[in-house]
Amino acid sequence: xxxxxxEGLGSVSGYEKKxxxxxxxxxxxxxDCTKIRLGDSIAVNGVCLTAVETGTDSFVADVSAExxxxxxxxxxxxxxxxxxxxxxxxxxxxxxxxxxxxxxxVGAIKARSEVGESTRFQIEAPKELCRxxxxxxxxxxxxxSLTVNTIEGQIFEVNxxxxxxxxxxxxxxxxxxxxxxxxxxxxxxxERLVLDGDNNILKNSGITLQQLQEAGYLN
Numbered sequence: 680x681x682x683x684x685x686e687g688l689g690s691v692s693g694y695e696k697k698x699x700x701x702x703x704x705x706x707x708x709x710x711d712c713t714k715i716r717l718g719d720s721i722a723v724n725g726v727c728l729t730a731v732e733t734g735t736d737s738f739v740a741d742v743s744a745e746x747x748x749x750x751x752x753x754x755x756x757x758x759x760x761x762x763x764x765x766x767x768x769x770x771x772x773x774x775x776x777x778x779x780x781x782x783x784x785v786g787a788i789k790a791r792s793e794v795g796e797s798t799r800f801q802i803e804a805p806k807e808l809c810r811x812x813x814x815x816x817x818x819x820x821x822x823x824s825l826t827v828n829t830i831e832g833q834i835f836e837v838n839x840x841x842x843x844x845x846x847x848x849x850x851x852x853x854x855x856x857x858x859x860x861x862x863x864x865x866x867x868x869x870e871r872l873v874l875d876g877d878n879n880i881l882k883n884s885g886i887t888l889q890q891l892q893e894a895g896y897l898n
Contacts, residue, residue: 680767681722683775683817683824685847686710689723691759692737699744701752703728706737709763720766720780724848725822725859726750727780750782751857760848762822775824776817782859784808786820789834791854798839799828800852804860809833811862811870819861823847 687709695702705723715721715733722728726746732739747753755761767773790801802820804812812818812835816827823843828836844850852858 681727681764681778681780681822682767682773683778683819683822684764685762685823685843686764687846688848689761689763691755691757691761693739694755694757697741699747701742701747702739703742703752703755704732704737704739705761705763707763708736710765712736712738715765722762722764722766722778722780722822724751724761725778725780725819725861726752726782746782749784750859751785754857760851762847764822776819777864778819778822778824778861779864780822781861783811783862784860785857786860788852788854788856788858791852794838796841798844798849799836800839800849801834801836802858802860803833804835806833808860808862811866813866816866817863819859821848821852821858823849 687707689705689707689709691703692706693702693704703723712733713735715730715738717730717733719730720727721730721738721740723740728740728742730738730740742752784805784807786802786804788800789803792799809830812827812830814827814829818825818827818835818837820837825837828838839849
């Protein structure tokens with residue numbers, strides 16, 4: 680588990696294709712790589728990866744074909760900057776929100792504009808993810824815990840303060856670029872609990888799907 684609070688930036692220093700998979704080498708001074716243990720989880724642009732090799736200022740991780748198919752990693756190149764976060768340690772402050780590092784889909788930046796000292800991004804999400812995105816709710820973009828300002832159709836907005844801009848890869852993101860998205864864990868499990876399985880809480884509640892649709896809870 681992660682918090683979505685980026686510890687620092689790294690860069691892709693190695694990109695080796697292995698059949699349908701790839702092996703990434705990430706160079707970074709964001710944290711002490713000598714303290715990374717083999718098997719440790721590290722979020723790279725919001726994707727939970729497992730360290731299989733370590734160096735004094737780098738680590739190596741394998742990326743499966745499945746991960747490549749549902750993230751922006753197929754577009755990575757040597758030299759690209761990446762956001763990094765080590766796994767959450769119990770007992771520390773949870774500054775962002777609970778993030779699994781399991782990317783749900785890829786969005787596209789539709790617009791970028793400056794609003795005062797902050798930067799506003801409009802992002803188009805895949806249609807199937809939109810029901811999990813709510814105004815003032817949490818979303819993870821490229822591994823960064825952010826608050827949704829508004830959502831209309833498939834387009835949602837987030838506001839990026841200068842601190843976040845200067846310490847993450849969002850400073851390099853422009854219109855048309857693809858980004859990794861992970862929706863709030865609570866929204867996914869709530870939908871499962873309410874709508875599916877033997878534990879469907881709608882069965883004995885007197886609430887119908889039609890009532891939920893009329894109230895705007897379902898698309």
